[in-house]
Amino acid sequence: QKEVEQDPGPLSVPEGAIVSLNCTYSNSAFQYFMWYRQYSRKGPELLMYTYSSGNKEDGRFTAQVDKSSKYISLFIRDSQPSDSATYLCAMRFKAAGNKLTFGGGTRVLVKP
Amino acid sequence: DTGVSQDPRHKITKRGQNVTFRCDPISEHNRLYWYRQTLGQGPEFLTYFQNEAQLEKSRLLSDRFSAERPKGSFSTLEIQRTEQGDSAMYLCASSLGLAGVGGTGELFFGEGSRLTVL
DSSP states (O other): OOSEEEOOOOEEEETTOOEEEEEEESOTTEEEEEEEEEOTTSOOEEEEEEESSEEEEETTEEEEEETTTTEEEEEESSOOGGGOEEEEEEEEETTSTTOOEEOOOEEEEEEO | OOSOEEEOSEEEEOTTOOEEEEEEOOTTOOEEEEEEEOTTSOOEEEEEEETTEEEEEOTTSOTTEEEEOTTSSOEEEEEOSOOGGGOEEEEEEEEOOTTOTTOOOOOEEOOOEEEEEO
């Protein structure tokens, strides 16, 4: 079993819909949680960064962390075709040299 | 552009040949990471450097792989005697150390070097 599990998708939604993504993890020692967006044949780019449990909002993006359930989520409001990409969750321990453990990624397709 | 740059972007080689990838991190970043990503999977950690010191290596980094960061600036990743299973995207990332001034320790990735072993 992988440390971080993520549904590979693809997840297809109409433009303007809310995209809901999530990851589960097994190691309760993870403290920092991130979401990266990766376009085809490009490197990942950081979208959201949260520490421990709670919510964080940035524009159309909301990240949630529930450490008790070992579950993190990313919501994208008013989705646009330009949001079509693979979304990777990532997490790390508090003192791990910033080394990240990634989920497998969820491919999202927003249809105009 | 002051982002992370990687070279070459794509390398096609025959099995058994050696290949080398180069990564130039963001100039003020003291940490540099190598990850490997295969199709449909998330990036997997290979190794990381703080300045010129290689601090951690994954068990994925077999003895055919070697990484260096000789002066704490750019880094190279060499794969000797390539195998078809080495075909992947090799990603480099850099960051400031934990709680660096103005930094959260977040990783900034390059565009990657895609390796195809025939």
